[in-house]
Amino acid sequence: MNNIICYCGSGNLFKECCQPYITGIKKAPAAEALMRSRYSAYAVHNADYLWATTYPKRRKYHSKKAILQWAESNQWIKLEVLNFTETVVEFKAYYLDEMLKAQIHHEKSRFIKENNIWYYVDGDY
Numbered sequence: 001m002n003n004i005i006c007y008c009g010s011g012n013l014f015k016e017c018c019q020p021y022i023t024g025i026k027k028a029p030a031a032e033a034l035m036r037s038r039y040s041a042y043a044v045h046n047a048d049y050l051w052a053t054t055y056p057k058r059r060k061y062h063s064k065k066a067i068l069q070w071a072e073s074n075q076w077i078k079l080e081v082l083n084f085t086e087t088v089v090e091f092k093a094y095y096l097d098e099m100l101k102a103q104i105h106h107e108k109s110r111f112i113k114e115n116n117i118w119y120y121v122d123g124d125y
């Protein structure tokens with residue numbers, strides 16, 4: 001468990017990559033890092049982190065229960081970050097759905113920094 005490679009595809013150890021963000025030891029310093037850590041949070045079924053990193057004004061459009069169910073019902077295979085700017089990250093998340101069918105979630109996510117903390121706002125997909 002201690003030496004697992006990070007789910008986000010960085011090639012770094014999970015404990016030195018996304019885990020410190022997910023456990024709250026560190027704040028993601030940029031939109032891309034936040035996006036990667038949110039993918040990893042799906043992989044480890046951490047809905048609390050996904051909720052906490054959603055922009056507060058947008059939380060009404062999500063439910064923690066639905067996030068957890070979505071995280072748990074899929075098997076997260078890999079993440080590909082295609083492009084990113086300071087506030088937008090385009091990625092493909094590869095996963096197996098409940099029927100074990102291979103799926104790709106392709107999204108352009110928007111992020112915002114408020115009080116020095118990055119949040120996920122929404123995405124086009």
Ligand SMILES: [Zn+2]
Nearest residue numbers: 006008017018
């Ligand atoms: Zn990572």
